[in-house]
Ligand SMILES: Cc1cc2nc3c(=O)[nH]c(=O)nc-3n(C[C@H](O)[C@H](O)[C@H](O)COP(=O)(O)OP(=O)(O)OC[C@H]3O[C@@H](n4cnc5c(N)ncnc54)[C@H](O)[C@@H]3O)c2cc1C
């Protein structure tokens with residue numbers, strides 16, 4: 001954990017680069033004045049001075065603390081301003097906030113990571129950690145899906161992942177085109193005949209709410225136990241550390257008790273997929 005005295009006070013941070021990923025998604029390369037150590041799955045609040053702040057989960061390597069990458073989809077006020085940022089601009093970062101993935105508890109298990117659309121961003125950070133520790137797991141699998149080949153994040157990097165001996169990876173797009181040679185169809189299709197011990201295995205899901213809902217239902221259907229399915233939940237946030245109540249999910253605060261939850265914990269609440 002960082003030495004971070006005032007949780008409301010952002011660390012001044014320079015924009016090193018702004019990388020176009022897709023027509024609506026950019027990755028910011030950021031250099032905070034004070035190193036920020038985080039665990040995969042934790043998030044930060046990014047402040048645009050004079051405009052506001054929004055939560056994002058780093059897409060970079062947790063072991064690198066003097067630089068951070070955030071992959072951000074343009075959806076509204078703050079994210080539109082983020083997409084206009086240029087090299088040399090200054091933003092603020094607060095964090096790390098929340099609770100990440102309990103990676104130590106995955107030891108000696110088969111671990112399946114499933115991403116959809118912008119959910120590839122937090123999962124890239126998780127995958128870096130899983131790769132660093134891959135000898136600790138029985139097997140590592142990645143299944144990813146997005147709308148089209150143009151919407152696929154980190155395409156060149158994923159091509160490198162596909163060559164790794166320690167990873168079993170498959171990708172799919174909802175609608176194929178001439179540039180796409182892989183699977184076509186929704187990501188749940190890739191879970192048929194997954195080739196792992198579902199009852200004992202770990203599954204990690206991150207993506208849009210509808211995708212998470214269908215993937216979770218499929219995981220339960222093929223034998224995964226609720227407590228072994230980890231979901232990354234999003235809610236509107238303000239303080240980011242359990243004081244304002246904006247991010248309530250049943251009896252939990254997503255900012256403090258999450259954003260990563262095992263399915264058994266949140267399953268009883270009616271509005272988890274909204
Ligand atoms: C823990 C956490 C991690 C996140 N990580 C990422 C990430 O890595 N990359 C990324 O692109 N986005 C991420 N998000 C979503 C991101 O925070 C929202 O897209 C952002 O807050 C929108 O701000 P805005 O001012 O641009 O949009 P606004 O002008 O506030 O709203 C535009 C639209 O987005 C919706 N919205 C606003 N805030 C959120 C929110 N927090 N969650 C879901 N919908 C929201 C609004 O209901 C509205 O429909 C994350 C959210 C959370 C809670």
Ligand code: FES
Nearest residue numbers: 238240244245255
């Ligand atoms: S954002 Fe304030 S309690 Fe969670």
